[in-house]
Amino acid sequence: MESQELEFHTAEEDAGLRLDVWLTEKLSDVTRSFVQKLIEDKHVLVDGSAVKSGFKLKKGMTVRVRIPEPVSAELKPQDIPLDVVYEDADIIVINKQKDMVVHPAAGNWDGTLVNALLNHCGDSLSDINGVIRPGIVHRIDKDTSGLLVVAKNNAAHLRLSDMLKRHEIVRTYEAIVDGVIREESGRIDAPIGRHPTNRLKMAVTFRNAKEAITHYTVVRRYPSHTWVRLKLETGRTHQIRVHMAYIGHPVTGDPLYGKKCSLMDTGGQVLHARFLEFMHPTTGQFMHFEAPLPDYFTRLVDLLESRSSGG
The missing domain is CATH 3.30.2350.10 (Pseudouridine synthase)
Structure with a gap:
């Protein structure tokens, strides 16, 4: 899988939300910790600038995200309850x-x-x-x-x-x-x-x-x-x-x-x-x-x- 470049725009109802919380909702099937790591590694830019996870959004901002090419990982069995x-x-x-x-x-x-x-x-x-x-x-x-x-x-x-x-x-x-x-x-x-x-x-x-x-x-x-x-x-x-x-x-x-x-x-x-x-x-x-x-x-x-x- 190649790296992905994504762009989002904030709406009026997004004002005041934390960047990491908002972006986790926008990116389907990823965890908040993964989003926080993207932000920490400066793969997320808000209006062209790197910010912290707790950054509070305003209406009309442009959020660009780069999701790097994943590093292959060895799958491990995990004792997670199954129904x-x-x-x-x-x-x-x-x-x-x-x-x-x-x-x-x-x-x-x-x-x-x-x-x-x-x-x-x-x-x-x-x-x-x-x-x-x-x-x-x-x-x-x-x-x-x-x-x-x-x-x-x-x-x-x-x-x-x-x-x-x-x-x-x-x-x-x-x-x-x-x-x-x-x-x-x-x-x-x-x-x-x-x-x-x-x-x-x-x-x-x-x-x-x-x-x-x-x-x-x-x-x-x-x-x-x-x-x-x-x-x-x-x-x-x-x-x-x-x-x-x-x-x-x-x-x-x-x-x-x-x-x-x-x-x-x-x-x-x-x-x-x-x-x-x-x-x-x-x-x-x-x-x-x-x-x-x-x-x-x-x-x-x-x-x-x-x-x-x-x-």
């Missing part, structure tokens, strides 16, 4: 917690799901995706919680990957989104590609894009939010987050495509991979898994219920 929903000799299904990155990348060489899997599974992970992503068939974002299946051998990995391409792995999410969706259900068919100016974002675009289709159904409406169930027909990076923002209903708390939740600190987007269905890659048996809604999701629902009932 194992199912496991056999071929696959392991994990209910990933919020704040956990799936696989190592720049700024996150440890503390990832892969580090935890190496500790839990030992050598029993497929190596098709190389040493950085052993067993990883599909991923979910750092601040998205919920279910994903991991392959424990190459035969299972190849079969699962083929099923993914054929849309035979059914992934259903639940989310709270901003605004009130009037339709009971809908289909978003809009191609997704890399954002033309912000390389960390994806966008609905017809340039160098891939087909992306998301189905949604309203679960419950609130005065200013909607609880929705979403089914992926395709699996593009940030697909649900991009599509919901595209139709004017960004996922609540999404720092990249929406805005912070005003009711509580959600720690990022309120998006949970709740259901996972597929045929077992070896036995052919139908598998159905459900991950209960996590605490951050139910707390927001309780708040919304309370406000809508006048409590």
